[in-house]
Amino acid sequence: MMSSDGSSPAVRVRDLRVDRGGRPVLHGLGFEVPRGSVVGLLGPSGCGKTTLMRAVVGVQIVKGGEVTVLGLPAGSAGLRRRVGYATQSPAVYADLTVRENMRYFAAVLGAPRSDADRVIDEVGLGRHRGQVAGTLSGGQLSRANLAVALLGTPELLVLDEPTVGLDPVLRQELWELFRELADRGATLLVSSHVMDEAVRTDRLLLMREGRILADGAPESLRDRTGAADLEGAFLHLITEGAGGGATAAEGSAA
Numbered sequence: 001m002m003s004s005d006g007s008s009p010a011v012r013v014r015d016l017r018v019d020r021g022g023r024p025v026l027h028g029l030g031f032e033v034p035r036g037s038v039v040g041l042l043g044p045s046g047c048g049k050t051t052l053m054r055a056v057v058g059v060q061i062v063k064g065g066e067v068t069v070l071g072l073p074a075g076s077a078g079l080r081r082r083v084g085y086a087t088q089s090p091a092v093y094a095d096l097t098v099r100e101n102m103r104y105f106a107a108v109l110g111a112p113r114s115d116a117d118r119v120i121d122e123v124g125l126g127r128h129r130g131q132v133a134g135t136l137s138g139g140q141l142s143r144a145n146l147a148v149a150l151l152g153t154p155e156l157l158v159l160d161e162p163t164v165g166l167d168p169v170l171r172q173e174l175w176e177l178f179r180e181l182a183d184r185g186a187t188l189l190v191s192s193h194v195m196d197e198a199v200r201t202d203r204l205l206l207m208r209e210g211r212i213l214a215d216g217a218p219e220s221l222r223d224r225t226g227a228a229d230l231e232g233a234f235l236h237l238i239t240e241g242a243g244g245g246a247t248a249a250e251g252s253a254a
């Protein structure tokens with residue numbers, strides 16, 4: 001019996017298999033995301049990060065396996081307002097101002113109207129409130145996209161490469177925001193292909209070619225492989241995997 005109370009993990013994936021374009025993309029992977037944590041999903045371009053996130057938010061047709069979110073099957077109606085998803089392509093309307101966009105999406109999601117200004121401030125777009133979204137810079141646009149996902153204070157945030165194209169200062173500010181949100185009880189699943197962002201996570205899922213190569217705290221993955229940094233740890237794990245080594249899982253139910 002599934003429970004949607006606070007005792008279940010934020011995300012539980014078991015034996016997930018997905019085909020896209022007639023080709024297997026996810027090959028029976030599994031993991032758990034504990035509540036209140038910042039989990040990084042890292043891996044090279046094309047390894048299946050977006051596909052996995054789509055399955056978690058319930059918009060991906062899956063071939064087999066189980067995806068449970070906050071104790072309910074992924075995509076359940078009851079999860080609509082409890083899960084925020086920021087895709088890689090901006091969701092905002094180019095001909096509306098930042099504030100008009102947030103008010104519109106707040107209304108659609110049933111979030112309080114006052115949320116519009118809160119999320120604008122959280123992503124640091126206060127000075128651009130009245131600016132038409134179509135005239136924002138690339139980095140500002142991705143922050144506006146992130147702001148939409150924060151409306152309604154979702155319990156789980158699924159963020160697909162939210163820091164792509166941002167300068168190092170903004171990236172740092174956003175990771176600080178992710179930490180603050182987790183400290184307030186939210187769970188974040190954040191994808192990236194930038195290894196230096198991995199150290200900011202509580203837990204890392206290293207993905208390659210549709211499989212979870214390793215699952216654990218960044219420092220434990222580094223220590224376990226004896227590598228100087230996470231980039232080195234990832235390369236070590238790839239070599240180990242190629243040699244038939246087992247997936248490195250620490251405290252994982254995968």
Ligand SMILES: Nc1ncnc2c1ncn2[C@@H]1O[C@H](COP(=O)(O)OP(=O)(O)OP(=O)(O)O)[C@@H](O)[C@H]1O
Pocket residue numbers: 020021022025043044045046047048049050051052193
């Ligand atoms: N609509 C689609 N039709 C066919 N194949 C697809 C489709 N979408 C994705 N794929 C393929 O599925 C695989 C995984 O893609 P996915 O977008 O999940 O990777 P990713 O790790 O998120 O990549 P990136 O970091 O570049 O965004 C890729 O080989 C991709 O070409």
